[in-house]
Amino acid sequence: MIKLIGILVVAAGFAFRFNTLLVVMAAGITTGLVAGMPFNGIMALFGKYFIENRYITLTVLLMLPVVGLLERYGLREQAETLIKRAKSATAGRVLIFYTAVRQVSIAFGINIGGHAAMVRPLVSPMAEGAAHARHGALPEKTSEAIRAHAAAAENIGNFFGEDTVFAVGAVLLIQGTLEAQGHPVSLWTLSFWGIPTAFVAFGLLVWRARALDRRVARDVAAASKPEKPQ
Amino acid sequence: MKLLNLDVFYVIAGVFLLLVAGRLALDATQPKRGGSALFWGLLALTFLAGKLLPPVVVGYMVLALVVLAATKQLGAPRAGSATAAERIASAARLQNWLFLPALLIPATAVLGTLVLGKLHWGDCWLLDSANVTVTSVCLGAVVAAGVGLRLTRAPAMTPVEEGSRLVQTIGWAIILPQFLAALGGIFAKAGVGPEIADLVAHALPTQFPFVAVLAYCAGMAVFTLCMGNAFAAFPVITLGVGLPFIVTLHHGNPAIMAAIGMLSGYCGTLLTPMAANFNVVPAMLLELKDKNAVIKAQAPMALGILAANIVLMYFCVYRF
Numbered sequence: 001m002i003k004l005i006g007i008l009v010v011a012a013g014f015a016f017r018f019n020t021l022l023v024v025m026a027a028g029i030t031t032g033l034v035a036g037m038p039f040n041g042i043m044a045l046f047g048k049y050f051i052e053n054r055y056i057t058l059t060v061l062l063m064l065p066v067v068g069l070l071e072r073y074g075l076r077e078q079a080e081t082l083i084k085r086a087k088s089a090t091a092g093r094v095l096i097f098y099t100a101v102r103q104v105s106i107a108f109g110i111n112i113g114g115h116a117a118m119v120r121p122l123v124s125p126m127a128e129g130a131a132h133a134r135h136g137a138l139p140e141k142t143s144e145a146i147r148a149h150a151a152a153a154e155n156i157g158n159f160f161g162e163d164t165v166f167a168v169g170a171v172l173l174i175q176g177t178l179e180a181q182g183h184p185v186s187l188w189t190l191s192f193w194g195i196p197t198a199f200v201a202f203g204l205l206v207w208r209a210r211a212l213d214r215r216v217a218r219d220v221a222a223a224s225k226p227e228k229p230q
Numbered sequence: 231m232k233l234l235n236l237d238v239f240y241v242i243a244g245v246f247l248l249l250v251a252g253r254l255a256l257d258a259t260q261p262k263r264g265g266s267a268l269f270w271g272l273l274a275l276t277f278l279a280g281k282l283l284p285p286v287v288v289g290y291m292v293l294a295l296v297v298l299a300a301t302k303q304l305g306a307p308r309a310g311s312a313t314a315a316e317r318i319a320s321a322a323r324l325q326n327w328l329f330l331p332a333l334l335i336p337a338t339a340v341l342g343t344l345v346l347g348k349l350h351w352g353d354c355w356l357l358d359s360a361n362v363t364v365t366s367v368c369l370g371a372v373v374a375a376g377v378g379l380r381l382t383r384a385p386a387m388t389p390v391e392e393g394s395r396l397v398q399t400i401g402w403a404i405i406l407p408q409f410l411a412a413l414g415g416i417f418a419k420a421g422v423g424p425e426i427a428d429l430v431a432h433a434l435p436t437q438f439p440f441v442a443v444l445a446y447c448a449g450m451a452v453f454t455l456c457m458g459n460a461f462a463a464f465p466v467i468t469l470g471v472g473l474p475f476i477v478t479l480h481h482g483n484p485a486i487m488a489a490i491g492m493l494s495g496y497c498g499t500l501l502t503p504m505a506a507n508f509n510v511v512p513a514m515l516l517e518l519k520d521k522n523a524v525i526k527a528q529a530p531m532a533l534g535i536l537a538a539n540i541v542l543m544y545f546c547v548y549r550f
Contacts (some may be wrong), residue, residue, distance in 0.1 A: 034420075069378045120516060185488070193546075
């Protein structure tokens with residue numbers, strides 16, 4: 001039981017809003033110490049895993065110079081201009097379309113997208129641009145809600161398409177784990193049983209995206225009321 | 231031999247970070263330039279020389295990064311170098327050509343996965359076949375930067391300048407995902423997982439088939455919530471709860487259980503700041519005031535998907 005102290009540290013740290021890096025370091029050190037590791041040993045483990053997991057940061061880091069460059073030359077503005085020409089576009093519909101493309105492409109093993117490569121430079125300006133074209137100036141809180149939902153659309157599309165058609169990382173991990181325990185299963189069976197959840201996830205995203213459109217309309221109406229008393 | 235392996239891109243990223251640090255150090259107008267330069271410089275070193283340094287040295291470097299971040303030694307980025315009017319004028323000049331480099335990134339990812347990953351001359355491979363996805367995305371970013379520079383005729387340092395602004399916008403949160411993965415490793419070494427599985431298994435009346443399903447799906451979600459990674463939760467909860475109760479005790483189908491179980495873990499990923507690369511880094515990148523805004527947007531969907539998974543598993547796992 002004492003080994004779970006690290007999780008307690010994390011929970012308490014988040015609850016009291018300490019710096020997250022500090023919380024994680026404290027959780028690692030306490031967990032290591034109660035498991036009987038020496039302090040230098042814990043530091044060596046942190047160092048080892050930090051280096052092994054550099055690839056997680058790598059894709060974001062390498063994306064920033066090109067995204068920054070294109071933003072400097074007006075990529076976000078152009079994305080807004082383009083979407084304003086599509087008369088039926090709304091913030092929610094942009095996100096629904098993006099999620100659908102993301103789910104289908106990743107189902108075939110093709111990982112397009114990402115928060116740095118697609119959401120910041122293209123998807124969120126398009127969603128905001130569509131809302132702006134339809135409703136005029138958006139309150140800051142509404143813009144932030146649209147951007148948060150754009151990030152959510154990326155995550156939903158990424159997570160719930162992956163395990164369906166082509167066997168990728170997660171499916172291979174599942175198969176490996178089950179086989180090691182004496183339960184051989186086929187990759188196709190595993191992929192097949194990922195499909196119902198993929199549809200549920202997409203359906204729920206459509207629901208939230210529509211709710212977002214209604215919220216945008218409501219927020220804009222509320223913000224413009226005091227200026228135009230009727 | 232692999233021509234474009236991860237190490238090539240680690241060096242490129244390291245050089246970029248080093249330039250970020252160098253520019254900050256030389257910029258007398260930058261607030262907190264010492265702390266900022268030191269932070270990005272140390273991080274650059276882990277990318278440039280990570281494998282050459284002894285792990286314990288890297289560990290203390292990471293500790294230094296944490297101290298710098300926690301004592302607020304990192305300065306805020308400056309506002310963008312171009313005004314809105316300049317950006318609009320540039321957009322009017324370049325029009326839809328601006329999308330070309332941006333779309334080259336996913337295009338290279340597609341090409342890399344389908345074609346480039348299979349190219350080789352004897353033993354000499356173009357891409358690292360073990361990391362095709364990551365290497366082709368990185369290749370896409372580098373190619374797009376080159377095409378972007380040509381298209382905009384920007385000075386060669388502009389990508390570094392603008393990238394530096396974005397990297398500072400994300401700030402210390404950029405190392406959080408990597409750092410949480412390290413915590414996951416320590417948890418695994420210390421044997422935290424089996425303890426949790428044990429706790430779940432004994433706290434609930436798993437002799438009822440529905441409770442077994444509920445314990446497994448919720449266990450996947452909760453454990454992922456704590457660890458920030460469904461892949462770490464999967465073996466622990468499957469061996470501790472899923473296989474003994476759903477498969478052995480109630481004769482459920484292991485494939486259905488595992489497939490839906492993993493997806494229940496993803497519901498936990500949507501709900502936790504521990505999954506920093508999916509939830510916290512995007513909040514910083516999109517400049518949201520509330521760091522939990524992405525999680526809040528996802529919460530109704532995550533809970534809905536989890537509920538659907540539990541029902542779906544209960545009706546299918548004992549039947550097929």
